[in-house]
Amino acid sequence: MQLHQVTLEENRPKLLIAPRAQIILSFYVTPPQVQFIELESFFSLAHSRIQFLRTIEGWRAQKFTPSEMDVRIAKLEAEEQYAPLRDPENDLISHYILTLAYAQRQELRNFVLGNELALFGSRLRRASEREKIRFGEFLDASGLQFQHPDDVEFALISTALKRMEEIRMLNQGRKAAEAPPVIRSRYYKVPWQQCPEMVSRRNCFLWRGSLYLIQEELPALLVPIFRTLLSRRLACNQRALPSLELADDRLARLLGSLANAHLGNDYRSAALIQGVTARNIDLHCRDSFPPCMRRMFSKLRETHHLKHTGRMQLGLFLKGAGLSLEDSMQVWREELTRVVGDKFDKEYAYNIRHNYGLEGKRVNYSPYSCAKLIPTLPGTGEYHGCPFRYMERDELLEFLKSAQCGLSDAQAHNVLEPLFRKGEPKHYHVACRAFWHALHGADPTTDEPIVHPNQFFELSYRARHDKTGPQQQQQQQQTGGATATATTSGDPAARKD
């Protein structure tokens, strides 16, 4: 890869911490230098990082501006649960685990790449803002080496560089004459491939394949370099994984379980919630279903039929919500036989078993996520998709106030208000979250964005059923763990005594 070659020196520290701001900036070039790591911390670090990145992903989906992102990410980093990640070593370890575990599949690689990049960019912006790090130092520390142009070429291009300076001044609304003098040591010469963005904007002098950057522009260069390095490493890891599997399948299994943990929220199997049955399903619908499923389920009850896409969407959701195959059969049979009669056993039953992975390809299909639902638009007589997307304002108001959802007028207006603000992009999941708040009161433990109907259901179910809430649950676990350790530590003590 001569193209993206970034010279990295082996023996230098690959890490720079802006000391006052406590911001970790690293290209993660050297693997972590730990002799061993406990399984527990291996997992907890990985999970923290996944959680962290997932939160960032939610924000990215909401298209916050860089400065908004910076504020949020800074807040997130300060949170107690992410305290371990503030240690540079742990930061490095967790990053490494993720790049290894998430290398296997394209969507996971994109997840790591996109969010790590957002994190790095934010850290870089904050570090350069607050610390005014001197980039010479930074570059040294990161092991990147950029050359200054040599005298001969500099003499040739100084006129052009001068002009670029003047244009820069004019763009800042100042006079061209204010442009600083062109000094060789202020410039760095970089292959253009390292920063394609600058080439396409033509705001930097390009000559014979090299960009001539001034110091202040270097941060813009670091982000693409970070991307290049990371995507290359992910690609390497992807290729390396099969051989790892051969060498030690225990580690491969660990990593696989991490990768599945991310997809764990694909709600393929519903171990988390129990007690959803054919008998109480209406109750659950009233209490905890997201708007899309409410609409479809009530339509099913009303018309005793749903078209294919609707049946898929609702059926898989119900599976994810914990409805067993038998109960699912019962629910669907109850409704559908009224319309289609005998056809149910011939055709529809097969589809339901198919959804549960018992027919055909025998794949345990995962329920549709919001990302998959939102783009689908229902035709006439169809009710699948995301109501916040396909319904008009008045229609939505009516829907929210109807018995299906049961919101008050004020609540319904509250939910819809941000969605229909003029000139702003529509965030359907924000509306969905607002709906959740309307159901459960505005006291969310996390502001985790809703990206999956089953996630909505699970959060709602939890909020309703363990009134104690997830925090207390955690506490319970912790106290449980504490007593366990107490007994184990107590035992030897007792023996000693």
Next chain:
Amino acid sequence: MSVPDELLKAYYAQIFPCDDIASWLSHGDSSLFYKRELSYNKKDNVIRYLSYRDGPTFRASLVSKCPDKIDIGPIMSHPPCERSSVEPGCFVDHQREFIMDIDLTDYNDIRGCCKGAAICERCWPLANFAVTVLDRALREDFGFTDILWAFSGRRGVHCWVCDESARKMSNDHRKALVDYLEVIKGSKVHLPPVLPPCLQRADEQVDNFFADHVLPVMDVLNNPPAREKLLSFIPDEELRASLLGAWTAEEEVTTSAQKWEQLCAECASPSRSRQKWTLDRAIRDIRWYCCYPRLDANVSMIMKHLLKSPFCVHPGTGLVSIPLSARHINDFKPWLATAGPVLTSSSTESAGSLMAKLAKQQAAAPAVTTEAAQPQAPRRVPGVDLPWFECPPSIWDVCTLTVQQGNLPPDVAFEQTPLRDHIRYFRALIARFQHNSGFHPAPPFDNLGEFDEAPYLLLHPDQQPRETVTVGGPALPIRHPEEEEAATVQAATSTWYSKEDEDEEDEEDEDGDGRRPRRTSDDIEELELARPRPHKVKKEQA
């Protein structure tokens, strides 16, 4: 008009430079040619994912399948012909020359002379100008050296940038490069208020071309649709209306140059001093809109896009898609080319039944261009009566002799045809590319002795006499990339040279700036010009 199969078969069997194409597309690594996707067109049928091990097998397939058109795709991860045995996700594109496609139909709103596929001496120079501008940008800004320009066969030119760094660009890089080069997008001119040096350089070129060609020859302002389009760039409603009225009234009375002067004078008049800033930009936009290259951006941005092979015969015109020399691009006049069988007394007699067939077709075969072709003028065959770089020969020109002489081996046959110099130029270019990428220590020109006799042939646009070029402001001497290169790779090259570098007497320290003396004597240099020139060497750091 379609090209008869017999003729194509003869062309593929004896003349089409399969070996050279294979050697070019393998870029020094012969295994790469097998991984290269080729695609044939045969009467609206497209056969994709073909690949061949080497030149001879390529030729055999050409002769048996006899395609109307040959397209070249990217170098894939696996040989495309074996792709069914590869897992679908693993069959991906690995390398691709950076390609560009310029098509005169993209200029339709300012060329009033021709429609569709037709070209003439008024509109074709736009394509030549595009070559001039882009070639310079690719060399000076991006530092590419291995650039092949080719006539597309009808109404456009293709560009192949073959440098290793260009081939290995990702789609992101390609997009960035296109963004950098592209100014005219969707009939709008996207220029910043103050031009950076790269655009300043192009602005000068645009200025000259506008004054030398667009106004006097194309006469754009006497072409009503173009005139209206161009005037729409002027933001001042009243000025626009008054000019349009005046110009429509004196249609053909005043020349475009006079009209342009009038426009400039109006814009500069003191009464409009307030708008001067915007009017100046409008004038600049009009000039750029008339001249600046219009690219088909999609072709360049995606690696897997197919592009027609050089030396392919255009199925519509019968003209051979010849390589072009950027240095001589202003002499390239494809509108002079005529298609159709050549009938001289000797050929009709000796060529037997095939030529009789061809003769029948002549009636059905019109000239490529209707306006410029002069049927009365004595026919001049490009590459024989005309310098090779002036005009593309048609397959009838090329094949007549071959047909007469029967089956000659491919290495010899082309020497007898008007394509002789084109193929030699192509060979020299490939050798240069491979030399640049360090594959061949010295270009292996075996039969260049007579080639050298052609005084008009130059191997590379880089070899023009040194000129001074402006890089944003006052004139600066521009050094050749090779020269810089030679300076920077001094130490590294010593081992490389040690084997055959006995010609000490050639070394000289021309620049006197302490750089390492450069090796100057080389086959290629001797042939090209009788002056020492530097020598690009691949960095060979271990």
